Amino acid sequence: MNYSIERSHIAGSLSSPQLLSSQRYFEVTNCLRDVFPLGRVQRGSVLLFAGMQNSGVTSTVFEFLSAMEIRNDWCALVGFENLGFLAASEKGVDLKKLALIPDPGKAVAQVAAVLLEAFPVVVVKNPRFISRSQARNLIARIKVHKSIMVVIWHTLHVNGGAESSPWFSLSDYVIEHSISGFYGLGEGDGFIKERTVSLSLNYKRSNWMSRNIQLSI
Amino acid sequence: MGKRSGKVGSRRSQYSLFDQIELQHAPRVLLVEFFYWPFLAFGLNDPDLLAVVADKGVVKALSPxxxxEGIVVGDRARTAISVAPDLMVISSDLIDHGKLIFRVSSILEKFSPLLEVFDQGVWAINAKGPSRYFGGEASLAQQIREALAEEIVPDSFTGKCQKTALSNQDSLFSFGVSIADGIFTARVAAKRSLIIPAGESGAFLAPLPVTELPDGEVVELLTRLGIASLGEFADxxxxxxxxxxxxxxxxxxxxxxxxxxxLLEPVKIKDDFNQKIEFEDPVExxxxxxxxxxxxxxxxxxxxxxxxxxxQSLRVVLLSDNGEESIRDWSIQDGFSSNSLLERVRWQLESWSCDPETAPSAGVKIVQFLPQRVVLAGTNQLGLDGSERTSLAKVSQALSRVDSIVGKGSAFAKLKGSRTARGSVDMVSWQMHLFQVEEADNGQGGDKPPWPGRLLGLIPAICFESEVRVDITAEDGMAVVVRPDASLxxxxxxIxxxxxxxxxxxxxxxAVWPMMERWWDQSHSTRVARMQIVTEELGAVLVKSNGGKWSIEGAYD
Incomplete structure (x- = not known):
């Protein structure tokens, strides 16, 4: 059998050598590919998408989910009101496989825990009712089930808002959004044809090395 | 045996020697497939029948x-009726597969005691042993063909020769018997009723079109890449x-x-999944x-x-009080649920006790469940019919648990074409959605019809469910309104x-783009106008003017 089995030679690595690469990583296939190290996201990690209300966080998450869609995976979205489904579908998110839990109230942690067992990707928006110990439980569960949890965190400040989130220190990837630009319209003519977002990625495994990227999405 | 070694063909294979050796030890698969299984299972025997089997209003199987008539799988049943008014539509849940499965299985059991029953009219036997006993593979296949034709084709079409002939043509009773190396090759060969010598699967498959492969998406991509035959793909x-x-x-x-x-190879899993139920008193x-x-x-x-x-595959063993035994392997592509498992137990028991030759002389004392083949939940295991096995069971389980925590229904969004950002979505309860996933997939994916006046350019990622009223004023404080000619x-x-x-x-x-909403309904029609506004703090928002009042419809987050 010459299946390409990725053997991990790193001493102390927890990953089992019997796993295929698709069982250890999600390849990111679209424009977000450049954002992540080696163009992939390790399964069993937490991603924090942080930024202000208008900095393009939701769009980037849609973009991220549509990269998942290629794997034909199910996603669950927790705490989503006011979501633009048309936008999601235009970005390539498969709505047929996108389960929505509108308002979990204070039971966010329980709901996310249940979902993480079945769904490979669970997105939680502004989870303010998760205590630190609950968060640690969730992370343990994520590692076991090799799922991915995406946390959307809307900050109040333009720069450096992500640290205010309790999830900042718990996440493996922190994607911070700063100001974004809109192009194609002027004073009463045209309409938005293009928007750019500025991202900076911090990756826990590489000692919080950060990289800045500007994307047009 | 000499024939087998080194006969992997004129085609150079890029697989290692180990693969070839593994192939030698692999079972020879004898596969029986009924092409019009649901109709036979429904008890129909008119070869000229105009009928379809429909599941939730979508055509799933066609009679010859x-x-x-030009009906294809995936049509709506209603459309099909409009094409052929005297069409008989059979609902798929009315079909009782058990009886016919029993009849066919009892015939095949005369050839090999260990058969694997797949759903929807497919049987598989490891032909290695039986073929020696029945005088070679060709003779085995021929004998099975004759025995099945004798049983399946009703007596009104008399004459043994005719029966076999009838089962060979494209009629309601037609079925294929094939022997090949793997289950995929056997399935392809069954359509042509061929026997593929060991090690020659590659050569047999090479000239066939890639559409024989079960995965629709990959096939489509391969075709677009200019790969037309299985041989080219294998290269x-x-x-x-x-x-x-x-x-x-x-x-x-x-x-x-x-x-x-x-397939057909048992996966080694721990024995402690096996279940044994022993009754104190034999059950009848x-x-x-x-x-x-x-x-x-x-x-x-x-x-x-x-x-x-x-x-995916389970062996059910039944033991009577007097020591008689019934063993059968059952397979389901989507994986067993307890209901489907018990249904199989019932079928097996009924068939066992109905047949006078094998009927046990006492009630059942012991029942055993032995899982034969398992797949990792959540991996993409292709089904026999090419359907991707999704972990629907897991998903629905999780969602029902979430419902019990949150107390209100989780849902899926279903897009309807429309011109607003928000009004174009229906929320469907997850139960409804998961039941209808297939139907939606088979229908036209017309998500984006060319609605006139639909949102231009980017679509807001946030759409407010309730209206957010705003005022838009000029520098001097005068309210800005939309004039009838769509200017400001x-x-x-x-803002x-x-x-x-x-x-x-x-x-x-x-620019402002005007739109009539519900123009077909005089009393409810409204004139609205939309505009995108960019501010530093809010970012970009989509605002709507309705009767001189502005509101934010969505935000470009």
């Missing part, structure tokens, strides 16, 4: 005449295919190379046995799921969110 570098299509592609590549030996009726097995079935499936497995009465300078007192400086704004 329906095929000639691609395995590692590259693996990179591009992952495990699905790897599986397909092995199939196309004629090296698919994955099938439904009583099935009822008492429920707890054990539930427990076994739950244990498997906890370990991340879904059971002034230059927007401030104020009513009720909060906060106001933001408008930097850029787009």
């Amino acid at each position: 005449r329906a095929k000639k 691609l570098d395995f590692n590259l295919v693996m990179q591009r299509f992952e495990t699905t592609g790897a599986l397909l590549h092995r199939m196309a190379s004629g090296l698919d030996t994955s 009726t099938a439904s009583a046995v099935a009822f008492s097995c429920r707890a054990a079935a539930d427990y076994m499936l739950k244990r498997l799921l906890e370990d991340g497995y879904i059971c 009465s002034g230059k927007p300078y401030w 104020c969110i009513l009720g909060t007192g906060s106001r933001f400086r408008v930097e850029k704004w787009s």
Whole structure:
């Protein structure tokens, strides 16, 4: 059998050598590919998408989910009101496989825990009712089930808002959004044809090395 | 045996020697497939029948005449009736497969005691042993063909020769018998009723079109890449295919190379999943046995799921009080649920006790469930019919648990074409959605019809469910309104969110595009106009003017 089995030679690595690469990583296939190290996201990690209300966080998450869609995976979205489904579908998110839990109230942690067992990707928006110990439980569960949890965190400040989130220190990837630009319209003519977002990625495994990227999405 | 060694063909295979050796030890698959199974199972025997089987209003199977009428699988049943008014539509849940499965199985059991029953009219036998006993593979296949034709084709079409002939033509009774190396090759060969000598699967498959492969998406892509035949696909570098299509592609590549030996081979799993139910007093009726097995079935499936497995193939062993035994393997592509498992137990028991030759002389004493083949839950295991096995069971389980925590229904969004950002979505409860996933997939995916006046350019990622009223004013404080000719009465300078007192400086704004909503309904039709506004603090928002009042419809987050 010459299946390409990725053997991990790193001493102390927890990953089992019997796993295929698709069982250890999600390849990111679209424009977000450049954002992540080696163009992939390790399964069993937490991603924090942080930024202000208008900095393009939701769009980037849609973009991220549509990269998942290629794997034909199910996603669950927790705490989503006011979501633009048309936008999601235009970005390539498969709505047929996108389960929505509108308002979990204070039971966010329980709901996310249940979902993480079945769904490979669970997105939680502004989870303010998760205590630190609950968060640690969730992370343990994520590692076991090799799922991915995406946390959307809307900050109040333009720069450096992500640290205010309790999830900042718990996440493996922190994607911070700063100001974004809109192009194609002027004073009463045209309409938005293009928007750019500025991202900076911090990756826990590489000692919080950060990289800045500007994307047009 | 000499024939087998080194006969992997004129085609150079890129698989290692180990693969070839593995192939030698792989079972020879004898596959029987009934092409019009649901109609036979429904008890129809008119070869000229114009009928379809429909599941939730979507056509799933066609009778030979329906095929000639131009109906295709995936049509709506209603449309099909409009094509052929005297069409008979059979609902798929009315079909009782058990009886015919029993009849066919009891015939095939005369040839080999260990058969694997797949759903929907497919049987598989490991032909290695029986073929020696019955005088070679060709003779075995021929004998099976004759025995089946004798049983399946009703007596009104008399004459043994005729019966076999009738089963060979494209009629309601037609079925294929094939022998080949892997189950995929056997399935392809069954359509042509061929016997593929050992090791020649690759050569047999090479000239056939890639559409024989079960994965529709990959096939479409391959066709667009200019790869038309299975041989060309098999010639691609395995590692590259693996990179591009992952495990699905790897599986397909092995199939196309004629090296698919994955099915029919027992996967070694721990024995402690096996279940044994012993009754104190022998039980006589099938439904009583099935009822008492429920707890054990539930427990076994739950244990498997906890370990991340879904059971695809299960051996059911029934032991009577006097020591008689009935063994049968059952397979389901989607994995067993306890209901479908117990249904199989009932079928097996009924068939066992109905047949006077084998009927046990006493009631059932022991029932055993032995999982034969399991797949990792959540991996993309291709089904026999090519459907991707999704972990629907897991998803629905999780969602029902979430519902019990949150107390209100989780849902899926269903897009309807429309011109607003928000009004174009229907929320469908997850139960409804999961039941109808297939239907939606088969229908036209007309998500984006060319609605006139629909949103231009980017679509807001946030759409407010309730109206957010705002005022838009010019620099001098005068309200900006939309004139009938879709121009603005002034230059927007401030945008104020009513009720909060906060106001933001408008930097850029787009052209105004007007639209009539519900123009077909005089009393409810409204004229609205939309515009995009960019401010520094709010970012970009989509505002709507309705009767002179502005509101924020969505935000470009």
